[in-house]
Amino acid sequence: MHHEISLISTIAVGLVYALIGGYFASRLRLPPLVGYLLAGVALGPFTPGFVADAKLAPQLAEIGVILLMFGVGMHFSIRDLLAVRNVAVPGALAQIASAVALTYGVASFWGWSLGPSLVLGLALSVASTVVLLRALEEQGVLKSVSGQIAIGWLIVEDLVTVIILVLLPVLASALGGVGSDSAGQDNGGGQLLLTLGIVLGKFVGFVLFMLLVGARLLPWLLERVVATNSRELFTLAVVAAAIGIGFEAAELFGLSFALGAFFAGVVVGESDHSHQAAVELQPLQDAFTALFFVAMGMLFDPSIVVRQPLHLLAVVAVIVLGKSAAAFLIVRVFRYPLGTTLIVAASLAQIGEFSFILAELGIELRLLPAEGQSLVVAGALLSITLNSFLLRAALAIQQRHEGKHSWEAQP
Secondary structure (H helix, E strand, O other): OOOOOHHHHHHHHHHHHHHHHHHHHHHOOOOHHHHHHHHHHHHOOOOOOOOOOOOHHHHHHHHHHHHHHHHHHHHOOHHHHHHOHHHHHHHHHHHHHHHHHHHHHHHHHHOOOHHHHHHHHHHHHOOOHHHHHHHHHHOOOOOOHHHHHHHHHHHHHHHHHHHHHHHHHHHOHHHOOOOOOHHHOOOHHHHHHHHHHHHHHHHHHHHHHHHHHHHHHHHHHHHHHHOOOOHHHHHHHHHHHHHHHHHHHHHHHOOOHHHHHHHHHHHHHOOOOHHHHHHHHHHHHHHHHHHHHHHHHHOOOOOHHHHOHHHHHHHHHHHHHHHHHHHHHHHHHOOOOHHHHHHHHHHOOOOOHHHHHHHHHHHHOOOOOHHHHHHHHHHHHHHHHHHHHHHHHHHHHHHHHHHHHHHHHOO
């Protein structure tokens, strides 16, 4: 009997390639995400050998996005943000603006219009939650002042990106793409403002629903499940909350799966069982995170390195030099020590999952050309690879600088 095995083969081969790529990346003291992306390149249609199902891979990536955003929501902390709000809020906003401005300036020389330049700039402006948290934890600075500023900064970037994910489909037609409001494409600014108001109303309605109903219902549900003393039921409840609320946000409110999962994670993160939820979800989240990065790697066309090397160098320069320089100047303005400033700047000089989500949305809305998506993936590969070295160098400079000043302070 013949069985359709494309789903099984895509998952099986994707996980095996991710394991191999992640293993060799770790042996080279690089983040495993680099290996996952390279595994995706190997499985993609632009390289020889086995090619994974191009239709199934994005759906698996969507599940990865949902679980990633759920995890981001669980780690979201108003207290962490408020503790460093004076530097994190203006810093993140200024860095996003500077990255978009730099990208627009560069893309203008390529002949790109406002829409593609804006989407690419936004994709290059936001750092990876996964990369930043793991890098800070590995270097032992997660709980330091530098780590807290970087996390608060990242929270603001994540919130801005969540809002962009809501607004971009509405503004797409005005930017030269295909928006979600076909009726408003040719009816001027009035129709655009009306559609924008409707979408923002749905967004506010969903947020209020999660705060007023979800904040009571989800903890109550988890409490009932915990009372059964069944670990598998608890895991199932957490996964159902992430995927189910993501689906609800898309079907009932017309928002994205990712947005629904994010707010589900925020609600669960405030419950008494948040730690257990994070522990139980972690293995599944790790597996689908790997598949997400594999799926993104499949979109990368390696020939762009040969066809447009200057474009690629410009993208990497914006990520590694432009973003870190902006962060350095902003943190320095707030009179933080040199070591703290360098660590914050280095930790944010990379891009990752949110960048891919924005690039995917840009492709879907016909705002970003395929080469733009390849540039984002290549920029992520190189910036994540360089990030670990930059962070180690920043830590070494901090230790040397603090050691020098402590020696000078001795009588």
